[in-house]
Amino acid sequence: MLEKAKEYAVMLCFDVKVDKEAQAYANEVGVKIFTADIIYHLFDDFTKHMTALAEQKKEESKLLAVFPCVLRPVAVFNKKDPIVVGVDVIEGNLRMLTPIAAVKENPITKVKEIINMGRVTSIERDHKQIPMCKKGQPSVAVKIEGPNQPLYGRQLEEKDTLYSLISRASIDTLKEFYRADVDKDEWALLKKLKPLFDIP
Known part of the structure; x- marks a missing residue:
């Protein structure tokens, strides 16, 4: 051994x-x-x-474990460094340190581009920090920080749906260490998001 x-x-x-x-x-x-x-x-x-x-x-493995979520922006408060955006969680649960991405498709070439925005460093409702926002709960303000952030108005538009940035490694980490923490709906959402991120 x-x-x-x-x-x-x-x-x-x-x-x-x-x-x-x-x-x-x-x-x-x-x-x-x-x-x-x-x-x-x-x-x-x-x-x-x-x-x-x-x-x-x-x-x-905490940073490798990415729980799935889908977010609908309702307002952009800060366009970059850090990005601060008001969102509704429309699927899954948004947790602290989740990496967030937008997925854009070139209308002419149909080539998909995954725009990495950084990680969630703050989730606030009514100016109070909360550790997680679940699907269907009232909107939250989310601060996203990371290197080389894209800019709202240039690479990103307010109407772009946002996703937790999952990968094969993040799914395997959830299976190995966090299986009990992932609910049935989250497993179903992971399955749905895999093709979006071209995960086999």
Whole structure:
């Protein structure tokens, strides 16, 4: 396991003494040793370790996990750096740090362009910060920040529908770490958005 997945390199030692040399070697190469005289304690310690690892991986993958949403702009308050726009959530749930994009099609060539706007850094209703806005709730003001932002009035128009910028990696991350947090409607929306972003 040291070669394949270092975090799973563990030894479960039931009712045995681990001498100092063995412990020192394990520490040196990165093997975690669990010892216990009662088998249930050994199992519990190992389970706690695995849960902590899963939580750590979940935390590390937070920015990769993109929950799906579709937004209808109702007003543009700031055109760029940062973009501040009033939106209605028409599908899914809008969460903090969601990357947002518009999808434009060239009317002549029919070539699709995905315009990355940045990430949501603030969601406000009535001048109060909220962590999430669900489909059908009253409009919110959303601040979107990122490098090389497009400009409303040039690359973007107020009528452009906005989407959470999903990818194969973001869907896989949701499946692996956030399955319990994604509801049935969100899975259905992900399926619907895949062709829009050309995700196989």
